[in-house]
Amino acid sequence: MPPITRGFFGRRPDAEPGRLPPGQYLTHDFPVLSYGPTPHTPLEEWSFTIDGAVDSSPSWTWDELTALPSEMVMSDIHCVTKWSKFDTAWRGVSLDTLLEGVDTEGEYLVASCDGGYTTNLPLADVTDGKAWIAYEYAGEPLAPEHGGPARLLVPHLYFWKSAKWVRKITLTLYDEPGFWEVNGYHDYGDPWREQRYQGD
Ligand SMILES: Nc1nc2c(c(=O)[nH]1)N[C@H]1C(S)=C(S)[C@@H](COP(=O)(O)O)O[C@H]1N2
Ligand SMILES: [Mo]
Numbered sequence: 001m002p003p004i005t006r007g008f009f010g011r012r013p014d015a016e017p018g019r020l021p022p023g024q025y026l027t028h029d030f031p032v033l034s035y036g037p038t039p040h041t042p043l044e045e046w047s048f049t050i051d052g053a054v055d056s057s058p059s060w061t062w063d064e065l066t067a068l069p070s071e072m073v074m075s076d077i078h079c080v081t082k083w084s085k086f087d088t089a090w091r092g093v094s095l096d097t098l099l100e101g102v103d104t105e106g107e108y109l110v111a112s113c114d115g116g117y118t119t120n121l122p123l124a125d126v127t128d129g130k131a132w133i134a135y136e137y138a139g140e141p142l143a144p145e146h147g148g149p150a151r152l153l154v155p156h157l158y159f160w161k162s163a164k165w166v167r168k169i170t171l172t173l174y175d176e177p178g179f180w181e182v183n184g185y186h187d188y189g190d191p192w193r194e195q196r197y198q199g200d
Contacts, residue, residue, distance in 0.1 A: 019076065019086065020084055021078055021084065021191035021192050021194070022191075022192070022194050023082060023194055023196075024078055024082050024083070024084040024191065025082055025083060025084065026083075026084055026085070026086065027083040027084065027085055028085070030085060030088075030146065031079070031083055032145045032146065033079060033081065033159075033160075034145065034164065035117065035179070036115050036116070036117070037115070038115075038144045038145050038165075039113075039114035039115045039144075039165050040144060041114050041149070041165070041167075043062040043149060044062075046061070046062045046149055046150075046167070047059050047060060047061055047062075047167065048060050048065055048098075048133060048150065048166070048167060048168070049167065049168045049169075050098060050099065050102055050168070050169050050170075050171070051168065051169075051170050051171070052104075052106060052109070052110075052169075052170035052171035052172055053104050053105050053106035053171045053172060053173055054102050054103065054104045054106070054171050055102070055103040055104070056101075056102065056103075058098070058101075058102060060098075062149065065093060065133065065135075065150070066093075066135060068093045068097055068098075069093070069097060070091050070092060070093050071091070071092065071093075071094055071132065072089065072090070072091055073089070073090040073091070073092065073132055073134070073153065073155070074087055074088070074089050074090075075087075075088055075090070075153075075155035076088070076155065077155050077159050077162070078158055078159060078191040079158065079159045079160070080158045080159070080160055080185065080189070080196050084191075088137070088138075088155075089137070089138050089139070090132065090134040090136060090137055090153055091134065091135065091136035091139075092132035092133050092134030092135055092136070092150070092153060093132060093133050093135075094129060094131070094132050095126040095127060095130075095131045095132065095133070095169075096127055096128065096129065098133065098169075099126075099127065102171075104123070104171045105173060106123060106171030106172050106173055107122060107123050107124070107172075107173065108120060108121065108122055108123060108171070108172045108173070108174065108175045108176065109121055109122075109123055109126065109169050109170060109171050109172060110169070110170045110172060110176055110178060111152050111163040111166050111168070111169050111170075111178070112163075112166070112167060112168040112169075112170065113163050113164060113165040113166050113167060114165040114167055115165055116179075117163060117164070117165070117178075117179050118163070118178035118179050119152075119160060119161050119163050119178035119179060119180065119181065120172075120175060120176055120177055120178045120181055120187070121154065121157070121161055122175070122188075123171065125154060125156070125157065126152075126154060126169075130154065130156060131152065131153060131154045132152075132153045133150050133151070133152060133153075133166065134147075134150065134151055134152075134153040135148070135149055135150040146164065147162075147163075147164025147165055147166070148165075149165075150165075150166060151163060151164040151165065151166055152164075152166045152169075156190075156191075157188070157189045157190060157191070158185075158186075158189040158190075158191050158195075158196070160180050160185060160189065161189055175187065184197055184198055185197060185198070186198060186200050
């Protein structure tokens with residue numbers, strides 16, 4: 001078969017074995033899942049802060065954050081309600097960049113958002129190129145319903161860990177469950193091990 005034909009059919013994402021985590025189905029649209037209304041914080045009032053078990057607590061305005069070196073991220077995302085979306089394209093600042101020069105004894109963190117949503121993560125899951133503060137999606141400013149102006153992006157875990165409208169990351173010494181985690185969702189949320197709910 002000529003390569004062009006093989007490429008055309010062979011690259012159909014839903015035909016790629018092993019790319020969809022167990023129990024997930026592929027979707028091509030981008031569902032919106034928000035608990036509560038979409039906040040609309042003006043960019044002049046927006047800031048992003050790292051605090052908690054840190055020696056110094058850095059904070060960035062919108063202009064400061066978006067002036068930092070950013071990265072293009074292409075990743076598959078997996079929602080606990082069972083949809084997955086392949087090749088989502090983001091731009092954002094790596095947590096590695098934001099945590100540079102921050103000394104901490106914390107091994108966990110809680111991300112807090114406008115609107116009150118929180119989620120917890122091990123620090124090791126947001127370092128070494130695994131997480132970003134994303135502010136563009138598909139080449140456009142991130143839409144408010146998808147977390148704009150900026151959201152946490154942690155694509156290797158279920159998407160509830162990717163906190164929309166994130167404003168703060170608090171480093172903690174102990175694991176402190178967030179909004180869905182106290183309501184029965186798994187503490188860690190690895191889609192490949194199907195860690196949807198507590199006890200999975
Ligand atoms: N602040 C906030 N972040 C959130 C949520 C939320 O309700 N509030 N929902 C989570 C869940 S369950 C999912 S699946 C994704 C959905 O992101 P999307 O609406 O961009 O698809 O955001 C996550 N981040
Ligand atoms: Mo979700």
